[in-house]
Structure formats: C-alpha cells, structure tokens
Amino acid sequence: MNISRPKRLAVITLVLVCGASFWGYSLRSSPAAEKPAASAPLVTLVAAQTKDLPLTLSTQGHLVSLNQVDVRAQITSSVAQVAFHEGDFVKKGQLLFVLDDAEQQAALHHAVAQLAVMKAQRDKAVSDLNRGKSLVKQNYISSSDWDTLVSASQQYAAQYLSAQDDIRTAQAQLAYTRIVAPVSGKTGALNVHPGSLAQPTSTLPLVSINQFDPIGAEFTLPEQNLNAVIVAQQHQPVKVWVNDANGKRIAGTLNFIDNSVSTTSGTVSFKATFTNASNLLWPGLYQNITVDAGTTPGAVVLPPQAVQDGPDGHFVYVIDKQNHAATMPVTLLRIQQQMAVVEGVSAGMQVVSEGARMLRPGMPVTVATQHAGQAL
Structure with missing residues (x-):
C-alpha cells in the first residue's frame, strides 16, 4: 500500500x-x-567573656572662657590713650586706657582745699571749747554759750570728716581715668580710640577680655551615664580629655555636674577645667570630649561583629542543640577597645561570631570551630 x-x-x-x-x-x-540540597551556612562560635574595663564616655561640647569681662568706663570722659593693641594677651592689673583727667584733678584740688578750710574751722572750734571749759567752771559764761561752743565743735568736726570723704571720692574719680585689666586674658576688638568719648551708659564696652588660662569645657552626657560618673567622682577626680591646636590630648578635671536631668533631651550638663598656659585651647571651639568615668567591673564583652542590629534593637545569634540558629536580644552599651560591651548575655555563652549576617532564625547551620577560650 x-x-x-x-x-x-x-x-x-x-x-x-x-x-x-x-x-x-x-x-x-x-x-x-x-x-x-543547599548546604547549611558555615558559622563560627565564640564565648562571651567578662573583663574589668575602664569606662570611657565619648561626647561633644564647646570650650568656654571661665571669665569674660566687658571693660567699661566708670566716668564720662574722652579717651586720652589706648595702652595695648586689640587682640593682645594682657595681665591682670595691666594698664589698658587712660582717660582725660582734667576735671577729676580739679575736683581733687578743690576737695583738698575744702579739707584745709574745714580743719581750720574745726581746730578753732576745739580751741574755743577748751577755753570755755575753764570759764564755765568760773561762771564767766552762761550755759547757753557753753552749749553753743559744744555745738560748733561738733559741727566743724563733722564737716571735717565730710571733707575727708570728699577727697576720697575725688581720688576714686581720678583713679577711674586709668583703666586696668581686671583679669588676665586675650582682648577682643577695640570699640574706642584716642579722642573717643567713653561713657558708663554706652551699650558697647571699651573692650572685652576672655580668660584663657584656665579654660573650661561644657558638654552633656546621656542620663544613663550619670550614676557611673557620680560614683567615679567619689573615688578620685574624674579626668576629661580634649585635643589642643596641635592635636595633642590634654587632660582636665570635671568640676561641675548640673543639679537636674533635662526632661526634654534626657541629658545632663557637665563642665570641666583645663590648664592652658600655652593658649592652645580656644574659647568657643567645638571639641570631641572623652570622660574617664572609672572602671566597669565584670563587663560582658563580645566581638563587635557578633552583635547584629534589627528592627527591634540589637541581638546575637545562638545555636540550639539541633544546630539551628536562634536570636537573643541584647543591649549594646558601647564599643570599646575593639570589643562590644553588652547586657543580656551571660559569661561563657556561645554566640555566632562569624557568618551571622547570612543567618535567619530557625535556619540550620554548620559550626566550623568553637572558640570557647578565644581571647577578645
């Protein structure tokens, strides 16, 4: 077919x-x-350890002048001399300004002359009173005349004392014509020059002086660090560290803790003082600040890579008896000396150190090596 x-x-x-x-x-x-079938992820375990660690707190703050003075005139007069250059470092008691003193010199001379007049009147009243004593005993003068002598003596004595006060006032006014530095420090911009009128009511000072040595630092710390700082301060002065203009670490001393915690920010304000003889710390400068707040005994530490960050906070992975990964929440206190200081894990507990980023809760794993005695 x-x-x-x-x-x-x-x-x-x-x-x-x-x-x-x-x-x-x-x-x-x-x-x-x-x-x-896919092979189980390979992980490495490490044992949590305890160490006595120095408690080092890091924060930021500003350097501040411990004493800032606005130099002002106490009398109204023209500036006769400026005895420094703006921006100079000056010493306490150093002459800064000389004001025209013609009016004050005249007032002092007048007060001296008035004192001489009052002294003469007082001396005459005392002499009349002494003569009157013998006369009144002999009834040569009346009681009313004696009272007049006593009153005149008291009056001129009081006027003499008032004239002495007038001299002191005139001397004080004359002293105001020479203005000296009230503190040692660095001067700012000059607001007057020779010939300018200096007035006590002026809104601008003649010049401002910022004290540089010693100098202070102001900073804040979270409220959870307050107790540690207080305890450390009870044992010894708490050291505070900043960097000078050369990048060298400079140690100061904590000298102020605010009397309350800010309910808005949850922080506490602190102040420290530093010697600054070389003037390498500058007021107003922003600084990274480190506080030595004693020692944390028996701190539980892990390698930093063992601590994971999740939506609900920090955690570590542990391995159960069936070699499955499970999470354990921890509190990360700080990273210090390449160690993570944590709470929530007991000493000796095995946690995943390497390979944790590949894991998910319940995932089977293969344990590569268990470093029960691994040094952190």
Missing part, C-alpha cells in the same frame, strides 16, 4: 515528538538529574 507524501511526514513528526518527550521524562526522573 502506498502512503502519500503528506501522511508520511505527519507520521515521522509524531514519532520524533514522542521520542523527545520520553527522553525529557527520563532525564527528570533520573536520580543523577535531581538538584542537590
């Missing part, structure tokens, strides 16, 4: 399709074609 050409092609096509389907099914069902 002859088969037409179109029918022959259809039969061949059907045979090829069936053969291909059978071959594909054979490959899928073959054990060699089965995909191998």
Whole structure:
C-alpha cells in the first residue's frame, strides 16, 4: 500500500515528538538529574567573656572662657590713650586706657582745699571749747554759750570728716581715668580710640577680655551615664580629655555636674577645667570630649561583629542543640577597645561570631570551630 507524501511526514513528526518527550521524562526522573540540597551556612562560635574595663564616655561640647569681662568706663570722659593693641594677651592689673583727667584733678584740688578750710574751722572750734571749759567752771559764761561752743565743735568736726570723704571720692574719680585689666586674658576688638568719648551708659564696652588660662569645657552626657560618673567622682577626680591646636590630648578635671536631668533631651550638663598656659585651647571651639568615668567591673564583652542590629534593637545569634540558629536580644552599651560591651548575655555563652549576617532564625547551620577560650 502506498502512503502519500503528506501522511508520511505527519507520521515521522509524531514519532520524533514522542521520542523527545520520553527522553525529557527520563532525564527528570533520573536520580543523577535531581538538584542537590543547599548546604547549611558555615558559622563560627565564640564565648562571651567578662573583663574589668575602664569606662570611657565619648561626647561633644564647646570650650568656654571661665571669665569674660566687658571693660567699661566708670566716668564720662574722652579717651586720652589706648595702652595695648586689640587682640593682645594682657595681665591682670595691666594698664589698658587712660582717660582725660582734667576735671577729676580739679575736683581733687578743690576737695583738698575744702579739707584745709574745714580743719581750720574745726581746730578753732576745739580751741574755743577748751577755753570755755575753764570759764564755765568760773561762771564767766552762761550755759547757753557753753552749749553753743559744744555745738560748733561738733559741727566743724563733722564737716571735717565730710571733707575727708570728699577727697576720697575725688581720688576714686581720678583713679577711674586709668583703666586696668581686671583679669588676665586675650582682648577682643577695640570699640574706642584716642579722642573717643567713653561713657558708663554706652551699650558697647571699651573692650572685652576672655580668660584663657584656665579654660573650661561644657558638654552633656546621656542620663544613663550619670550614676557611673557620680560614683567615679567619689573615688578620685574624674579626668576629661580634649585635643589642643596641635592635636595633642590634654587632660582636665570635671568640676561641675548640673543639679537636674533635662526632661526634654534626657541629658545632663557637665563642665570641666583645663590648664592652658600655652593658649592652645580656644574659647568657643567645638571639641570631641572623652570622660574617664572609672572602671566597669565584670563587663560582658563580645566581638563587635557578633552583635547584629534589627528592627527591634540589637541581638546575637545562638545555636540550639539541633544546630539551628536562634536570636537573643541584647543591649549594646558601647564599643570599646575593639570589643562590644553588652547586657543580656551571660559569661561563657556561645554566640555566632562569624557568618551571622547570612543567618535567619530557625535556619540550620554548620559550626566550623568553637572558640570557647578565644581571647577578645
């Protein structure tokens, strides 16, 4: 029987399709074609350790002048001399300004003259009183005349004392014409020059002086650090560290803790003082500040990479008896000396150190090495 050409092609096509389907099914069902199961992640464990660690607190703050003085005139007078250059470092008691003193000199001379007049009147009244004593005993003068002598003596004595006070006042006014530095420090910009009128009521000072040595620092710390600082201060002065203009660490001493915690920010304000004889610390400068707040005994430490950060806070991975990963929440207190100081893990507990970022809770793992005594 002859088969037409179109029918022959259809039969061949059907045979090829069936053969291909059978071959594909054979490959899928073959054990060699089965995909191998994924291997469990490889992790390394480390034991939490306890150490006595120095408690070092880091924060930021500003250097501040412990004493800033606005130098002002006490009298109204023109500036006769400026005895320094703006920006100079000056010593306490150093002459800064000389004001015109013509009026004050005249007032002093007048007060001296008045004192001489009052002295003469007082001396005459005392002499009259002494003569009157003998006369009154002999009844040569009346009681009323004696009372007049006594009153005159008292009056001129009082006027003499008042004249002495006038001299002291005039001397004080004259002293105001020479203005000296009330503190040692660095002067700011000059607001007057020779010929300017200096007035006590002026809104601008003649010049401002910032004390540089010693100098202070102001900073804040979170309220959870307050107790540690208080305890440390009870044992010895708490050291505070900043960097000078050369980048050298300079130690100061904590000398002020505010009397309350800010309910808005949850922080406490602190102040420290530093010697600054070389003037390498500058008021107003922003500084990274370190506080040595004693020692934390028995702090639990882990490698920093063992502590993970999740949406609910920090945690570590531990491995159960079935070699499955599980999470344990911890509190990360700080990173110090390449160690993470934590709470929530007991000493000796094994946690995942390497490979933790590949894990998910409940995932099976392969433990590579257990470093029970590994040094951190």
